[in-house]
Structures are given as structure tokens and as C-alpha cells.
Amino acid sequence: MEYYLQTPIPKTEVKKLKVGDVIYITGIIVTARDEAHKKALEFNEMGKKLPIDFKGLGVFHCGPIMRKTSKGWVTVAAGPTTSDRMEIFEDKFIEAFQPAVLIGKGGMGDNTGKACQKYACVYTAFTGGAALLAAKRIESVKDVFWLEELGMPECLWVYEVNDFGPLIVTIDTHGENLTTKVANGVRLRRDKIMEEMK
Amino acid sequence: MSLSKTIEDTTVELLKIAATELPEEYTHEIERLSSEMKGDVGKSQLKAILENVEIARKNSWPICQDTGVVNFFVKIGDDFPIKSKLKEILYNATRRATIEIPLRPNSVDMLKGNTNDNTAEPYIPTINFELTSGNELEIIAMPKGGGSSNVAAHRMLKPGLGMRGVKNFVIEAVANAGSLGCPPYFVGVGVGGNEDICMLLAKKALLKPFKVRNSNPKIGSIEDELLGKINLLGIGAMGLGEGPTALDLHIELAARHPASLPVGVVISCWAFRHAKAIVKPNGDVIIKKSS
Numbered sequence: 001m002e003y004y005l006q007t008p009i010p011k012t013e014v015k016k017l018k019v020g021d022v023i024y025i026t027g028i029i030v031t032a033r034d035e036a037h038k039k040a041l042e043f044n045e046m047g048k049k050l051p052i053d054f055k056g057l058g059v060f061h062c063g064p065i066m067r068k069t070s071k072g073w074v075t076v077a078a079g080p081t082t083s084d085r086m087e088i089f090e091d092k093f094i095e096a097f098q099p100a101v102l103i104g105k106g107g108m109g110d111n112t113g114k115a116c117q118k119y120a121c122v123y124t125a126f127t128g129g130a131a132l133l134a135a136k137r138i139e140s141v142k143d144v145f146w147l148e149e150l151g152m153p154e155c156l157w158v159y160e161v162n163d164f165g166p167l168i169v170t171i172d173t174h175g176e177n178l179t180t181k182v183a184n185g186v187r188l189r190r191d192k193i194m195e196e197m198k
Numbered sequence: 199m200s201l202s203k204t205i206e207d208t209t210v211e212l213l214k215i216a217a218t219e220l221p222e223e224y225t226h227e228i229e230r231l232s233s234e235m236k237g238d239v240g241k242s243q244l245k246a247i248l249e250n251v252e253i254a255r256k257n258s259w260p261i262c263q264d265t266g267v268v269n270f271f272v273k274i275g276d277d278f279p280i281k282s283k284l285k286e287i288l289y290n291a292t293r294r295a296t297i298e299i300p301l302r303p304n305s306v307d308m309l310k311g312n313t314n315d316n317t318a319e320p321y322i323p324t325i326n327f328e329l330t331s332g333n334e335l336e337i338i339a340m341p342k343g344g345g346s347s348n349v350a351a352h353r354m355l356k357p358g359l360g361m362r363g364v365k366n367f368v369i370e371a372v373a374n375a376g377s378l379g380c381p382p383y384f385v386g387v388g389v390g391g392n393e394d395i396c397m398l399l400a401k402k403a404l405l406k407p408f409k410v411r412n413s414n415p416k417i418g419s420i421e422d423e424l425l426g427k428i429n430l431l432g433i434g435a436m437g438l439g440e441g442p443t444a445l446d447l448h449i450e451l452a453a454r455h456p457a458s459l460p461v462g463v464v465i466s467c468w469a470f471r472h473a474k475a476i477v478k479p480n481g482d483v484i485i486k487k488s489s
Contacts, residue, residue, distance in 0.1 A: 062263065063263065063264070064302075065263050065300060065301070065302045067300060076259060076260065076263075077259065077261075077263035077302075079262055079263050081264065081344075081345065082345040082348070082378050105377075106376075106378045106379075106380075106437055107437060125438065127242075127243050127246035127250070128345070128380035128436055129247065129250065129262040129343075129468060130246045130249070130250040130262075131261065131262045131264075132250050132253040132257075132259055132260075132261070133246055133250045133253070151311065151312040151314065153302055153304070153312075168239060168242075168438065170438070178438065178439070179437065182377070182432070182434070182437060182438065183376055183377070185432050186373050186431050186433055189430060189432055190369060190431060193427050194366045194369055194370070197362060197365055197369075197427070
């Protein structure tokens with residue numbers, strides 16, 4: 001199935017999505033990778049308010065190339081980064097900030113899967129390396145936070161997007177995880193290949 | 199124009215070509231595999247890759263936002279007039295390329311954080327110098343993304359395991375890489391040497407001519423065998439289970455200690471970016487875009 005979603009995305013909409021569905025997002029997505037996740041969770045622990053409310057938005061695992069022009073920031077290239085690095089704290093991030101959609105590449109693990117199920121969030125994959133296709137769907141840069149401190153790849157870029165996608169749902173709210181399924185198959189075939197090899 | 203300036207300009211140009219133009223033989227191979235494969239999900243990934251490569255080439259924009267850490271492989275001829283100053287020239291070129299292309303600032307000093315210009319002492323950019331005969335300078339620029347570098351693997355095998363142990367380790371390394379490093383992959387394998395040489399060989403193996411097998415027929419057939427088996431793993435394009443897992447694989451050998459069988463596996467994402475130039479003492483430059 002194909003879905004066109006508008007942020008903030010209600011949980012009822014998120015729960016409709018299933019692994020293998022293709023979605024397109026219009027509205028707001030915010031980049032956050034290793035350092036931004038860490039800092040946001042530190043804020044949460046200290047009871048400090050984040051500069052942006054992630055509720056119902058897309059969280060984009062991405063460290064873009066940005067260029068500052070006289071008219072403001074322009075996105076040069078903005079493909080997804082490897083999401084697996086965020087596996088160590090994504091469940092806590094989902095619990096604390098309740099985003100609707102995670103966007104990245106390479107898939108995520110069981111902890112994220114459980115949090116997705118519990119708090120109605122999905123993980124979606126954008127083609128890794130297709131940074132210019134992604135940049136084309138970004139209409140404008142609405143804001144940027146933590147740039148000075150974390151630097152261009154790690155800070156929070158707030159993007160206004162139009163039909164951002166195609167995004168393939170690989171973790172849904174029903175306990176399905178396409179990446180885990182593929183990885184299990186790979187392990188079985190690996191063992192067979194290694195056994196047969198002379 | 200001074201020879202130093204020629205080298206600097208040429209290096210900026212190499213970085214630009216590498217970041218923005220995927221070698222055509224890779225594009226053609228992805229096109230071929232896309233037309234042959236079944237499965238809409240896998241096909242959609244290859245289609246996105248090809249579209250993205252086309253936009254990059256047309257506009258001279260970086261293919262991927264992760265423009266990597268720059269690796270230089272440099273051969274200096276005995277009679278080439280500039281030698282130790284080359285390091286400074288390559289650093290300057292990298293700083294300029296960061297602004298002019300632009301490249302993403304990817305150099306993180308362990309204590310001070312991101313230096314914002316893609317250079318940070320020591321080792322960023324990474325430069326491998328080799329001395330050769332003749333009067334020319336050869337520079338290969340190879341920016342390499344973090345995602346696929348993170349899935350490199352190394353092991354000191356027991357020599358008794360022989361080539362079978364090596365083959366198993368390569369299969370294991372690629373299976374472990376799974377979806378994480380943006381497949382379809384290029385796989386470089388280094389066998390022998392020692393704990394560091396096998397990794398350097400594995401990285402250099404990536405740069406060997408596309409689909410040209412090792413000149414030793416025994417090693418060449420192992421390359422074919424491993425590439426075939428890796429493509430049976432079912433990782434697929436972007437790890438979604440459909441389409442190709444690897445586009446090519448090369449093995450490089452070195453002699454070893456009798457008690458050691460070092461193996462290194464270095465993996466590149468589908469966006470394997472590199473460009474080469476020869477600079478002559480009179481300032482003439484030849485640039486090579488393909489492998």
C-alpha cells in the first residue's frame with residue numbers, strides 16, 4: 001500500500017501502516033543522529049525543554065551537507081545515515097518524544113521495534129546514498145538548532161518537506177521487522193555456504 | 199603556474215570528480231542488474247541510485263551527503279621534483295575542496311571536535327606514499343563514507359585453516375555487514391602481510407580494475423567463487439532482501455609469518471568514489487575517471 005501522510009501524523013494513521021508499505025511525508029521532518037539523540041535525552045533527564053517538539057513528526061537519521069547563502073540555508077545533499085548506530089538509545093527517544101516516523105537506512109533492531117509497537121511509531125528506509133533525491137523533496141529549511149555546538153552533520157535541521165519519499169516501512173507497530181527477517185535468512189544461507197565450501 | 203599549484207588544483211579536481219561522478223562502468227553494471235532482477239522493492243532501490251547518480255553528474259553535486267574521509271594513494275617518482283611538500287599540498291587541496299564542491303566537514307579531532315575543513319592532524323586526510331622509479335607523480339583520491347568503513351573486518355587466522363578459512367571469513371564479514379554499509383557492495387580482501395598490511399591491501403584491492411580478475415588464475419577463480427557466493431546471501435540492494443549484494447570483489451596477497459594468516463576485508467558502499475591523475479614535472483596532467 002502507498003500512503004501520503006501530513007505531519008503531525010496521528011497515532012491512528014501510524015497504526016495502519018504495515019511492513020512493506022511505501023509512504024510519502026509532507027510537513028516537518030527533523031534531522032537527528034548520534035550526538036543529537038544523546039543531547040536530547042540528556043535534556044529530557046534534566047527536565048529541560050527541547051527547542052522543538054518531535055511529537056507526530058519525522059525524525060531523519062541524516063547528517064546533511066548544507067550551504068549558507070544570502071537567502072539562508074540551502075540543502076545540498078541529505079541522504080540517510082546508518083540507523084543502527086542509534087539503536088542504543090532510540091527506544092528511549094521514542095518514549096520521551098513520541099515521533100511518528102523514523103527515517104534512515106539499514107534498519108533497526110528489537111529495542112526500537114518494541115518501542116515502535118508500544119508508542120505507535122514506524123521505522124522507514126530511504127535509499128542510502130540517494131542524497132540528492134532526498135534534497136529535492138526538501139522545500140525549505142525552517143530552523144536549525146545546536147549547530148554551533150554539534151556541527152553541521154550532527155545538529156538538528158528542521159526541514160519542511162513535500163512528499164518526502166518513497167520511504168519503505170521496515171518496522172511497523174504490529175511487531176514486524178523486515179530487516180530482522182532478512183538478516184535471519186542471511187544467517188541461514190551464510191551457514192549453508194560456509195559448510196559447503198571446500 | 200608553479201608545479202605546487204598545479205598539483206593542488208589537480209587534487210581539488212580529483213576530489214570533485216570522485217564526489218560527483220560515479221565511474222560509468224559501475225552505473226552500467228547497476229543498470230544491467232536492475233533490468234535483470236525481479237522484486238519491486240529491490241528494483242526501486244537501484245532506480246533511486248541511478249536517478250541520484252544522474253542528478254549528481256549533471257549538476258556536479260556530491261552523490262552522497264557523506265563525502266567521507268579522504269584517502270590519498272600517492273606514488274612519487276624518484277625524479278619528480280616535489281616530495282615532502284606534497285603532504286601540505288594535499289591538505290590545502292582538501293580544505294579548498296571542502297568549500298568549493300562542497301564536501302561535508304567530516305574530520306573530528308578526538309579532543310577538540312569537528313575541525314570543519316576535512317583536515318585534522320594526524321591522519322585525516324589519510325595519505326599513503328609510495329616511492330617509484332621515473333619522473334611522474336600519481337595521485338588517487340578516494341573519499342570513503344563512514345557507513346561502509348564501519349563494517350570492515352580483520353582477523354588473524356590459524357594458518358592451518360588455509361584458503362578455506364580465508365573464504366569463510368570473507369563470507370562471514372559480508373554477512374555481518376548486512377544492510378549497514380549501503381549494498382550492493384564492492385569488497386576488497388587482503389590476505390597475508392601482517393595485522394596492518396592486510397587491511398591496507400584490502401583497501402587497495404577495491405581500486406583494482408572493475409571485473410578484471412587477479413592475474414593468478416587460482417586467486418582469480420576464488421574471486422569469482424566468493425563474489426558468486428556473496429550474491430547468494432540474499433542481503434540485496436540496501437539490505438532489503440532483493441537484488442545484488444555485491445558488484446565486485448578483489449583479492450590482494452602478501453607474504454606472511456609462518457605462524458600468522460592475517461585477513462582483512464574492506465567494504466565500499468555502492469557509491470565507490472575515486473579518481474586518478476598523473477602529474478609530470480613540466481606540469482602536464484592526465485586525469486583518469488574509471489577504475
